[in-house]
Amino acid sequence: MNMMIKAYKRKFDVANGRIDLSHGAGGRAMGQLIEGIFHKAFDNDWLRAGNDQSAFSVPGGRMVMTTDGYVVSPPFFPGGNIGTLAVHGTINDIAMAGAVPLYLSASFIIEEGFPLVDLERIADSMGSASREAGVPIITGDTKVVERGKADGVFISTAGIGMVPDGLDLRSDAARPGDAVIISGSIGDHGVAVMSKRENLEFDTDIVSDSAALHGLVADMVAAGGAHIRLMRDPTRGGIAATLNEIASQSRVGFRIDEEAIPMKPEVAAACEFLGLDPLNVANEGKLVAVVAPEGADAVLAAIHTHPLGAEAALIGHVVADDNYFVQMLTSFGGGRIVDWLSGEQLPRIC
Amino acid sequence: MKYIDEYRDGSLAKDVARQITALADPARSYHFMEFCGGHTHAISRYGLEDLLPANVRMIHGPGCPVCVLPIGRIDAAIALAMRPEITLCTYGDLMRVPGSNGSSLLKAKAAGADIRMVYSTLDALQIGEAEPDREVVFFAIGFETTTPTTALALKAAIARGLGNFSIFCNHVLTPAAIQNILESPDVRKLGTIKIDGFIGPAHVSTVIGTEPYEFFAEEFRKPVVVAGFEPLDVIQAILMLVRQVSDGRHEVENQYIRAVTALGNEKAQAEVANFFELRESFEWRGLGEVPYGALRLRPQYAAYDAEKRFSMVTPAAKDNPACECGAILRGVKKPADCKLFGTVCTPDTPMGSCMVSSEGACAAHWAYGRFREKVRQVDARRAVA
Secondary structure, eight states: OHHHHHHHSOOOOTTTOBOOGGGGTTSHHHHHHIIIIIIHHHOOHHHHTTOSSOOOOOOSSEEEEEEEEEOOSSSEETTEEHHHHHHHHHHHHHHTTTOEEEEEEEEEEEETTOBHHHHHHHHHHHHHHHHHHTOOEEEEEEEEEOTTSSSSEEEEEEEEEEEOTTOOOOTTOOOTTOEEEEOSOSSHHHHHHHTTSTTOOOOOOOOOOOOOOHHHHHHHHHHHGGGEEEEEOOOTTHHHHHHHHHHHHHTOEEEEEGGGSOOOHHHHHHHHHHTOOGGGSOOSSOOEEEEOGGGHHHHHHHHHHSGGGTTOEEEEEEEOOTTOOEEEEOTTSOEEEOOOOOSSOOOOOO | OTTTGGGGOHHHHHHHHHHHHHHSOTTSOEEEEEEEHHHHHHHHHTTGGGGSOTTEEEEEEEEOTTTTSOHHHHHHHHHHHTSTTEEEEEEGGGTTOOOGGGOOHHHHHHTTOEEEEESSHHHHHHHHHHOTTSEEEEEEEESTTTHHHHHHHHHHHHHTTOTTEEEEEEEBOHHHHHHHHHHSHHHHHHOOOOOOEEEEEHHHHHHHOSTHHHHHHHHHTOOEEEEOSSHHHHHHHHHHHHHHHHHTOOOEEESOTTTOOSSOOHHHHHHHHHHEEEEEEEEETTTEEEEEEEEEEOGGGGGGBHHHHTTOOOOOOOOOTTOOHHHHHTTSSOGGGSTTBTTTBBTTBOOSHHHHSTTSHHHHIIIIIHHHHHHHHHHHHHHHO
16 A cells, blocks of 8 residues: 555655646646746745635736737757746736836646756746836746647746836837937847757857846936826847837838947857848837937936836937838948838848 | 957048049949959948938849749759658758748748757758658758758768768759840840949859959949958959949959958869859759759769659749849849838848848848938938038
């Protein structure tokens, strides 16, 4: 009898174990996984209650909610991993409304065979990222799919937050004359990930800029909230996609100055080598703010005093343009359009 | 960036532009074709045309290996990739190139074909070694610049006795295409082509040297300046062309002396010659059949030639008849002259060769140039108001 109990209680061996289908089957193995990795890593009162949902209190006012899926390959890269990205990305989506993020959820789709030690590393760093940000992960879900039906691990996060009274940032709010501010150097995340991509590996000191921006946003709102028209985090598609999105939603154009856009020399060099346009390369810890001209100096000064905004710069202005073009004065003195990327950005042949 | 920033000095470019303006005869116009998509990209990316006087215009040539790959070759690759035993390795920018009836390698992959995106020939070789039960075919494409790497992969495959690796060869040749632009039967149909000189691709000439253009400059009495891909390289090449035209010369000049010699890389040429021979004729998308415009594997390497090994057939497939790529690639028309441009034909839905790769003439005009006219119109309206 004792032998049977021993065999039934499988040891949860993180160091050597791998995800198998039983970890997603709703039985004891799944319980071990959730307790042994996720609850340990995210530890908080809501999770300890052990429900399939969490009840929580919110202050009165306008609420924001967002959800996002993370499928980055490879899952580990210089400066972060898929888990930190999932926490930062969702916090930032909330913060771009000027809101204070309150709670997150995390859903995992894990491929059979994924090493437990890697999952633990991802979960631990998610737990640290959410604690540092002060935004707890209060509910979650785990699914396991057969080998070959996923790429290691996919994470989906949702988040909610509250918008401060009197603040109403809208994507159609940009007006001619407004200033365009970027909070720091562009392209760091995309280049860091590409440097570790299979078959494309190259040595670089660049690390991902992945970071939670809600603290920076709070400082900006305090310094010039009434003057901030809108904010956006330029993730996939880079600042080119972000500016084009704003242009079409606000029915305006942009004129930006290439020389004013902060960029690390290593990022410029990697993009040059790969034939990529850094304006299309992803960022995970930067924001673009469109600010009324009378508030631009105050907002820029507030960004500069925050650790995540030391390299912030005013990169151009909103202009009236029926075509919604994003135009750029090149470093060479010519002009060009900055367009959406067509398809995926890929290194060129020659 | 060392060795990059030096070639992007805007003030120096303005000096060169002033020299071009001073030297160009205001009573005539100058039309120069940059053959290579890399030059087209640099011209558009840095807004170089804004620096040139109005009578000096650039014509964007056919120099993009992705753009000039005909539909039939894409169809043949898709048909091969759909075979269960085949793993087709391809460069990423080939994935979206349209074949017949809206097909593409990307869509074939989604339909279950084993198509893998690689960054080099050696990646494909490694897949062949790692998966001996698969038939690994490398979709080889590119001008003289990339042919030596295909030759080296073949050499390595033979040395390692790799029996499951083969090459679908689509390597094309630059001088033959330039010649075709000036003297094919289509040209006579299209009328006079205004080209006063060519900017030759530096990367190609690092391999083949400048010498292959000598015959061509002499025969057609058109100057050729082999130039690098940085904006200062390009604008200096334009100055050199204007100077040749003013002097009545038609010579091959080398702007890219930092890497190009008259004879090129003879070792690379020897490797290419070992494995490849000329095709009598090869279809270029937008240009039609180009005599001696491409390479194939020599008969003794038939076992590594995917076309022979798998009895591949290149189906006859036609471009959209309204597509003006042929005229655009020859400089007879501009991208915006084509009625498909910006309507049904955009980089997201490319119909013709010039729109396929980001370095194609129409794609470059779409991405960087199409706003110029509109901006001018808006500025003019504002000035009137």
